[in-house]
Every structure is written in C-alpha cells, then in structure tokens.
Amino acid sequence: MLTVRPVRTSDLPAIERMAVASGIGVTSLPNNREKLFERIQQSVSAFEHEAIGDSGCEYYMFVLEEDGQVLGTASINASAGFDEPFYSYRSEIFVHASRALKVNNRVHVLNMCHDLTGMVQLCGFYVDGHLEPQAAELLSRARLLFIASKRERFGRRVIAEMQGIHDDAGQSPFWNAIGRRFFNMDFLQVEQAFVSHSKTFIAELMPSYPIYVPLLPDEAQHAIGQIHASFERSCQLLCNEGFEADNYIDIFDGGAVLTAEVDRLKTLENSRCYPVEVLASLPEQAQPQLLSNLESSEFAAAVCRVAVVDGVAFINPDAARALGLASGGQVQVVGLQQKESAA
Template sequence: MLKVRPVRTSDLPAIERMAIASGIGVTSLPSNRDKLFERIQMSRTAFGHEAIGEASNDFYMFVLEAGDKVVGTASIAASAGFDEPFYSYRSETFVHASRALKVNNRVHVLTMCHDLTGMSQLCGFYVEPSHAAAGGELLSRARLLFVAGQRERFGRRIIAEMQGLHDEAGQSPFWNALGRRFFNMDFLQVEQAFVSHSKTFIAELMPSYPIYVPLLPDEAQDAIGQIHPDFEWPCQLLTREGFEADHYIDIFDGGAVLTAEIDRLKTLETARCYPVEVAVSLPEGAAPRLIANERVETFEATLDKVALVGGVAFIHPDAASVLSVRSGDKVRLVARQTEEAGETS
C-alpha cells in the first residue's frame, strides 16, 4: 500500500537518487548531497515544532513509500523567501502613446520583482515513473491535506514554480537570450550557483529595469510562461486543484509560476474530518479516497477505499495500520480528482 510520510535522515540515499533522476531545472530538489541533507534536517525540525504562525521559514519534506521503498518526494515551504527576497519576473504591459502622431502601442515587458516573497510554496516534486499513476496524486495532495490540518502554519496564498523549456543538452532559450548576457554562465552553471550560494546574486547581476519582450529572440519569447513536457502532468494536478498561471514567470528559464488562494484549493474546500471505525468488511458504497491522520510529526496519508456511514469513516485494517490509527481516532478524507470530476460532470 502506498503511503506518504515526513522525510527521515535515512531517506537521504533515496532522495539523492531522485534528485539526480529529476534532471536539470528542479532547483528545489538539488543534486547536491550536502544541500539535500540540510533540507532533510530542516524538515525534521519543522515537523517537530509546536503550532506556529504563518511568518515562518519552516520547510516540510514528504516522501512517498511503496512497501519499504521510497519512490517519490515533495515539499512545502511555509514562506518563500523568508530569509531573503524570492525573485521572479512580473509579466505586464506598458503603453507607449503619442497624441501628436496618433500612435498607441501596448508593449509586453518583464519586470524583476519579489511580489511572491512570503507566500507558501509547493516545491521539490518528483515521483518515479513506475509509481506516477497512483502515487502522484496521493503525494501532491497529501501535502495539502497536511496544510488543511495545520492551517495556522501557512499563509493566505500559495505558489508553485513549473520547470520551463530547455533541451536535452540543458540549453534554455529564455536564459540564453537574457540571463546569460548578465551572468556569463550557461543554464547548468547558474543552476548550481542558485543551489550553492545566496540568491542575492540575482539582484546583484540581473537588470532591475524592465525587459522589453519584443527585443528578445523569437525562441525566447515563445518560451515565456511555457512548461517543460516532464512537468505537464504535475501541472495538471495543480490546475485541477485551482492553481492558475498568473502574471509571474521564473527568472531563469521563463517557466510559468502558478498561484492560488490556499483556502480555495479543491483539497482544502472538500476535505472533511471523520471519526474512524476499523472494519474487515466495509459497508456498501465504499469508494477510493485519500486519507490522512491528523498528526504533525507522525503525519501519514494513504489511498484506500472508505465507506461513510452516519458520519463515521469505515476503513480497512491495512489502511488503519498504515495511518497508525484505531477506532475512535479522526482522519481527514478527500475524494480522488477523478471521482470529483465524475461527481461534478
């Protein structure tokens, strides 16, 4: 049975393996053993905290288990850019007009900003392909079930950066047309710099004035707000939740940045808490649902059939074992996205 739980120090080799497999562009899952170890320790500290307010730099890392093997990972940063600004490009329109010449032009520009600083952030998502079909939704939404149960730990809005376009050689058309001219580094080099050093180098080297998009090469313009094919499926999971591509793009590869109001996400709007009854034979009407316990340090989530009868959630002993719950405990339930689509169609 699949299970999502907080990361442990012993998971480091598996996390490192997945960081390598995730390829370039996923700076929130760096292929750097020391940085991964640091993030695991940050996560262990965060899960050990008592309830806290939203102004927090806590970082929560989860893993997806299949049997005794770790096959996926995903994280939440309680406050993006807590220690230093979270940079992105804001996509907007300037109007250049001349009444004398009867000219009125609307020009697409990109302005470096840190508007998204302080928002909660979903990041570091990766699932091994062999477990993506069943495990991907569980891993992605288990984070949100945790947010629902620990709402005071997170802010009002949430973001998720999508990987932008780059080729197999690691060349990003957006970066080559813009960032490389100021950093004199290729995309792979700047990715490593981003992982290894303070983000303040962005403000030190990138232009602070607006970038006029029509002056960029066509290939770079076409990459703005686009999503790498490997990220289309995770993006679909998030858009079904209620995330939208807003007016922001990644400062390195031009990939879309999705934003949402946390309380309006599908998982938070529809998830409900129920007392548990553990039963070998479930009542009629049992359907697959995502199930999570209501703990913090020992948070666990899984996917299994649940029967709701008289305000009680009947679950199988196997699911109860995975979640470490017994009859009388409370769990948080939400329907699968496919089931939700069926209910609303």
C-alpha cells in the first residue's frame, strides 16, 4: 500500500536520487547533499513539536512510500521567506496616455516585489514517473490534510511556484532576456547560487525598476506564466484544489506562481473527522477515499476503502496498520479526485 509519512534522516539517499531526477530549476529540491540533509533535519524538528502557536520557519517534508521504498516527496514551508524576503515578479498593466495626441496605451510590465513573503508555500514535489496518477494525488493532498489537522500552524494564504520553460541544456528564454543581463551567469549557475547563498543577491543585482514586457524578445514574452511539461501533473492537482495563476511569476524562469486561500482549498473544505472502528469485513458501501490520522511526528495518509455509517468511519485492519489507527481513534476522510481502485 502506498502511504505518505514524514521524512526521516535515513531517507536522505532516496531524496538525493529524486533531487537529481527532478532536473533543472527545482530549487526547492536542490541537488546538494548538505542542503537536503539540512532540510530533512528542519523537517524532523518541526514534526516533533506537537504544539506550535504561530506559523514561522517550520519546514515539513513528506515522503511517499511503498514496501519500504521511497517513491516521492513533497514539502510545506510554513512561511515563505521567513528569514529573507521571498522575491517574485508582479505582473501589472501601466497606462501611458497623452490627451493632446489622443493616445491611450496599456503596457504590460513586471515589477520585482516580495508580496508573497510570509505565505504558506507548497514546494519540493516529486513522484517517480512510473506511478499511477492516484499516487501523485495522494502525495500532493496528504500535505493539505496535514494542514487541516494542524490548522493553527499555518497562515491564511498559500502559494506554489511552478517550474517555467527551459530546454534540456538548461537555457531559459526568460532568464536569458532579463536575469542574465544583470548577473552575467547562466541559468544553471544562478540556480546553484540560489541554493548555496543568501537570497539577498537578487535584490542586489536584479533591476528594481519595472520591466516593460513589449521590449523583451518574443521567446521570453511567450515564456511568461508558462509551466514546464514536468510540472503539468502537479499543477493540475493544485488547480483542482482551487489554486489559480494570479499576478505573480517566478523571478528566474518566469514560471507561474499559483495562489489560493487555505480554507477554501477543496481538501480542507470537504475533509471530515470521524471516530474509527476497525472491521475485518467492511460494509458494502465502502469506497476508496483519502484518509489520514491526526498525528504530527507519526502522521500517515493513504488511499483506503472506508465506509462512513452513522458518523463512524469503518476501515479494515490493513488500513488501520498503515495509518497507525485503532478502534476509538480519529481519522480524516476526503473523497478522491482520481476515481481509481485503492491499493
């Protein structure tokens, strides 16, 4: 059975493998052993704290596991840019008008900002490509069930950066048109700098004045707000939740930044908590649904058959073991986006 649980230090080799496989531009899953170990340690510490009053620097990393093998990972950053501003471009329209010439032009511009600093951030998503769509849904939405069960730890708004357009050689048309002119660095080089150094270099080197989009090369203009093919599956899952591509794009590759209200996400709106009863034989109306316990360091989520009868969730012993539940416990239940048979 596929399950989602908090990351452990022993998962580092598997996380390294996925960081390599995720490819270029995924700075939230860096191909850097030291940084990955640091993030795992941050996550272990965050999960071990049973009560956190306000959202802060907590970082939660989850893994997707089957038969002891780690097949995916996803994270929550409780407060994007907690220690430094979280930079992005805000997409805006400037109006240039002349009454004398009877000219009124609307011009698309990009303004560097840190409007998104402090928001909850979903990041570091990767699932092995051979897995069925339901596995990606389980991993993506398990994070949201954790937020639902620990609502006091997280803020009101949530964001997710989508990887922008670049080719196999690491050439990003958006970066080449803007960032490279100020950094004199290739996209791959700046990605490593982003992982290894303070993010203040963005403010130090990138232009603080508006970027007039019509002055950019066509290829760069077309890349604005676009999503790399490898992120299409995770993007669709988030859009199904209620995320939208708002007025923000990634400052490096121009990829879309999705935003949403946490409490209006479908997983949070539709999930319910029920007392649990474990039965060897489930009622006929049992259906595959997404389930999780309400724990922190022992958090677990899985797709299992469940029957909710008279306010009680009935699950079988396999599901109870996977979720660390027993009769009399509490379980979160929410319907699936992908209607497929459970493991």
